[in-house]
Amino acid sequence: xxxSILPLAARNLRYEVNGTVLIDDLSISVVPGxxxxxxxxxxxxxxxxxxxxxxxxxxxxxKIDWSVGAELRGRTLRQxxxxxxxxxVLLRRSVEANVRYALKWQGAGPGELKEAAESALxxxxxxxxxxxxxxxxxxxxxxxxxxxxxLAGKPDVLFLDEPTASLDPASVQQIESLLxxxxxxxxxxxxxxxxxxxxxxxxxxxxxxHRGRLVESGGAxxxxxxxxxxxxxxxxxxxxxx
Amino acid sequence: MFxxxxxxxxxxxxxxxxxxxxxxxxxxxxxxxTSTQNSGLFDAILPKFREKTGIEVRVVAVGTxxxxxxxxxxxxxxxxxHARAAEDRFVADGFGIERQDVMYNDFVIIGPPDDPAGxxxxxxxxxxxxxxxxxxxxxxxRGDNSGTHIKERALWRAAGIDPSGSSGAWYREAGSGMGxxxxxxxxxxxxxxxxxxxxxxFGNRRDFKVLVExxxxxxxxxxxxxxxxxxxxxxxxxxxxxxxxxxxxSEGQAAIAAYTVSDIQLFYPSSK
Amino acid sequence: xxDIQAAFSLAANLILSGDADLFEIVGLSLSVSVTAVAxxxxxxxxxxxxxxxxxxxxxxxxxxxLNALMGLPPVVVGLAVYLMLSRAGxxxxxxxxxxxxxxxxxxxxxxxxxxxxxTRQVVEDLHREYDEALKxxxxxxxxxxxxxxxxxxxxxxxVALAGFGRAVAEVGAVIIVGGNIDHLTRMMTTAIALETSxxxxxxxxxxxxxxxxxxxxxxxxxxxxxxxxxxxxxx
Ligand SMILES: Nc1ncnc2c1ncn2[C@@H]1O[C@H](COP(=O)(O)OP(=O)(O)OP(=O)(O)O)[C@@H](O)[C@H]1O
Ligand SMILES: [Mg+2]
Numbered sequence: 001x002x003x004s005i006l007p008l009a010a011r012n013l014r015y016e017v018n019g020t021v022l023i024d025d026l027s028i029s030v031v032p033g034x035x036x037x038x039x040x041x042x043x044x045x046x047x048x049x050x051x052x053x054x055x056x057x058x059x060x061x062x063k064i065d066w067s068v069g070a071e072l073r074g075r076t077l078r079q080x081x082x083x084x085x086x087x088x089v090l091l092r093r094s095v096e097a098n099v100r101y102a103l104k105w106q107g108a109g110p111g112e113l114k115e116a117a118e119s120a121l122x123x124x125x126x127x128x129x130x131x132x133x134x135x136x137x138x139x140x141x142x143x144x145x146x147x148x149x150x151l152a153g154k155p156d157v158l159f160l161d162e163p164t165a166s167l168d169p170a171s172v173q174q175i176e177s178l179l180x181x182x183x184x185x186x187x188x189x190x191x192x193x194x195x196x197x198x199x200x201x202x203x204x205x206x207x208x209x210h211r212g213r214l215v216e217s218g219g220a221x222x223x224x225x226x227x228x229x230x231x232x233x234x235x236x237x238x239x240x241x242x
Numbered sequence: 243m244f245x246x247x248x249x250x251x252x253x254x255x256x257x258x259x260x261x262x263x264x265x266x267x268x269x270x271x272x273x274x275x276t277s278t279q280n281s282g283l284f285d286a287i288l289p290k291f292r293e294k295t296g297i298e299v300r301v302v303a304v305g306t307x308x309x310x311x312x313x314x315x316x317x318x319x320x321x322x323x324h325a326r327a328a329e330d331r332f333v334a335d336g337f338g339i340e341r342q343d344v345m346y347n348d349f350v351i352i353g354p355p356d357d358p359a360g361x362x363x364x365x366x367x368x369x370x371x372x373x374x375x376x377x378x379x380x381x382x383x384r385g386d387n388s389g390t391h392i393k394e395r396a397l398w399r400a401a402g403i404d405p406s407g408s409s410g411a412w413y414r415e416a417g418s419g420m421g422x423x424x425x426x427x428x429x430x431x432x433x434x435x436x437x438x439x440x441x442x443x444f445g446n447r448r449d450f451k452v453l454v455e456x457x458x459x460x461x462x463x464x465x466x467x468x469x470x471x472x473x474x475x476x477x478x479x480x481x482x483x484x485x486x487x488x489x490x491x492s493e494g495q496a497a498i499a500a501y502t503v504s505d506i507q508l509f510y511p512s513s514k
Numbered sequence: 515x516x517d518i519q520a521a522f523s524l525a526a527n528l529i530l531s532g533d534a535d536l537f538e539i540v541g542l543s544l545s546v547s548v549t550a551v552a553x554x555x556x557x558x559x560x561x562x563x564x565x566x567x568x569x570x571x572x573x574x575x576x577x578x579x580l581n582a583l584m585g586l587p588p589v590v591v592g593l594a595v596y597l598m599l600s601r602a603g604x605x606x607x608x609x610x611x612x613x614x615x616x617x618x619x620x621x622x623x624x625x626x627x628x629x630x631x632x633t634r635q636v637v638e639d640l641h642r643e644y645d646e647a648l649k650x651x652x653x654x655x656x657x658x659x660x661x662x663x664x665x666x667x668x669x670x671x672x673v674a675l676a677g678f679g680r681a682v683a684e685v686g687a688v689i690i691v692g693g694n695i696d697h698l699t700r701m702m703t704t705a706i707a708l709e710t711s712x713x714x715x716x717x718x719x720x721x722x723x724x725x726x727x728x729x730x731x732x733x734x735x736x737x738x739x740x741x742x743x744x745x746x747x748x749x
Pocket of ligand 2: 046047048086161
């Protein structure tokens with residue numbers, strides 16, 4: 001793991017829009033091979049946090065540091081991380097072309113491209129749909145494709161924003177196994193979800209965000225058995241958190 | 243067809259195109275009037291010239307005023323127009339040389355069959371115009387500084403009337419070629435001045451008739467001019483002179499005389 | 515009414531008899547307009563896509579300008595091109611006036627703003643949808659433009675057809691720079707103008723019917739090739 005871009009250390013992140021503070025003094029780190037689940041009520045700032053960490057938006061203040069001196073194996077920082085969005089974004093191309101496109105931009109050489117695309121499609125169970133226009137897939141299949149596409153380049157870290165919202169239990173399970181498999185192979189995962197059951201099943205660490213702040217973080221077991229903050233306790237009980 | 247494709251790819255080969263337009267090129271551009279084009283004269287006589295000399299004649303038909311303007315810019319090798327005073331000025335200013343008479347016909351005033359101004363059968367064109375003005379009957383003018391328009395203005399001056407004050411009322415300026423102006427006149431039941439050739443060849447006459455003709459002031463002579471090759475060195479003077487001498491020579495004059503529409507001769511040779 | 519009936523039967527006759535002159539002017543109309551649209555697409559789609567994905571001072575003004583230029587009057591374009599190509603003009607030495615090339619230049623100028631403005635809108639809408647996903651992949655610059663143009667291809671076919679429609683139906687510019695010379699620069703629209711001025715209204719309308727037919731065939735063929743298949747893909 002010495003050549004990973006992880007650990008990622010974000011310190012004192014602050015993100016403001018027109019004077020409104022949306023992320024406030026938030027520090028978090030992601031270590032190689034970890035599986036972090038981000039929890040928190042709607043509007044807490046979870047999606048913003050993922051965007052900040054992934055570098056899609058720039059913090060108003062604070063620092064985001066990737067592992068210094070990481071051996072990048074000829075790939076850029078951006079090529080070694082990936083993100084799955086709340087709404088699946090698929091190119092107007094075939095299933096296979098979607099995977100190949102992502103692989104190319106993630107720095108896969110022509111030699112590895114074919115094989116990597118092949119195995120990604122197989123793992124997602126979409127090998128027989130490869131020629132189908134991606135946008136004709138069902139929502140569940142689309143989400144599987146998006147996750148498989150993000151994982152195809154074997155990123156060091158994958159950010160996911162509610163990838164299984166509105167999926168049926170079987171599809172949820174398929175995506176979860178993709179994540180577990182990738183995590184076992186060395187990809188660190190940062191997953192935002194509202195599904196507490198999923199958080200229990202998958203999370204090694206939990207980060208609880210409330211009103212733009214990281215209210216609580218730590219091992220999953222202790223978080224679920226003994227949450228420290230009022231907000232987390234109320235959230236876990238299914239109460240309305242204000 | 244082949245040459246056309248050459249031109250199409252010519253966008254990328256602008257330079258080769260310019261080489262192809264040296265003065266000895268195998269075609270000439272004739273700036274002429276809509277009246278000669280619309281009458282069908284060119285379609286009848288040009289193939290004979292081509293057959294004899296191998297020179298292709300490309301006719302651009304605009305009003306005489308525009309033809310003279312294009313000629314000043316050098317966009318043409320030969321002019322075939324009908325506005326004597328303007329032609330002489332063109333030559334005097336050094337833009338053209340070797341002006342010669344080619345042919346003539348005459349202008350006529352046409353109008354609706356009910357003839358609200360009562361000018362039918364008249365032989366005095368200015369008097370007929372005065373009648374139209376007096377009755378405030380609609381009259382469509384070319385309004386485009388063409389040879390026909392220049393003639394029309396001269397006739398109004400002879401009648402001692404300035405119709406421009408009534409522009410938009412009974413005096414309507416079409417600002418168009420001869421054919422479009424005839425369509426307008428027929429469409430709005432108005433009088434207009436036209437050359438006889440265009441009128442005879444015109445397909446949309448409905449029940450309109452020639453009402454006034456035979457005034458010697460309605461004489462319509464056409465002249466041919468070579469664009470001055472000293473002024474515009476790219477002019478195809480060889481081809482242009484060949485065309486002019488054919489047109490004013492016995493063969494061209496005979497071809498002009500032989501052109502008829504519905505057995506009516508449209509142009510009369512006038513080369514001396 | 516007689517003229518209108520006569521127009522339809524004339525149109526049918528012209529086509530069925532394989533009238534050589536008709537096929538010549540149809541061929542010229544198509545080759546000039548298709549060439550102009552192809553050039554306009556190469557320039558306009560690139561320009562439109564670049565404006566769509568970049569932010570720079572004066573961008574708003576450029577968009578307003580592009581949209582306004584969609585309404586460029588053909589006569590004005592014809593006149594401007596005439597002044598450029600005239601022997602007395604700066605490009606006079608090229609001897610392009612009164613050639614099909616001059617007509618291609620004029621139509622390209624007319625069509626490019628249409629293609630650029632519509633492409634800008636189409637690509638900008640698509641970019642809004644793709645923005646974060648493509649940023650996440652590190653797609654930038656020329657790659658971004660190429661991706662968006664390719665993924666917008668079904669809408670862009672419609673854009674190209676809009677450009678073709680403007681080109682093939684236009685008369686004001688080509689009659690000035692082409693001169694409507696028989697067997698050289700006479701196209702469908704200039705032939706219609708000529709027959710109208712000869713008072714041959716039925717023939718003029720008949721040619722108009724043929725022109726509409728050509729437009730239908732071109733549009734039908736293009737949607738058959740890509741558009742219809744694309745629609746279902748474009749969900
Ligand atoms: N560009 C922006 N301008 C202004 N406010 C914004 C902007 N982006 C996000 N916000 C606000 O920031 C807050 C946090 O948004 P975010 O999308 O991160 O919430 P979230 O925790 O992901 O919620 P959910 O669970 O509903 O997805 C919200 O109140 C949102 O309205
Ligand atoms: Mg969110």
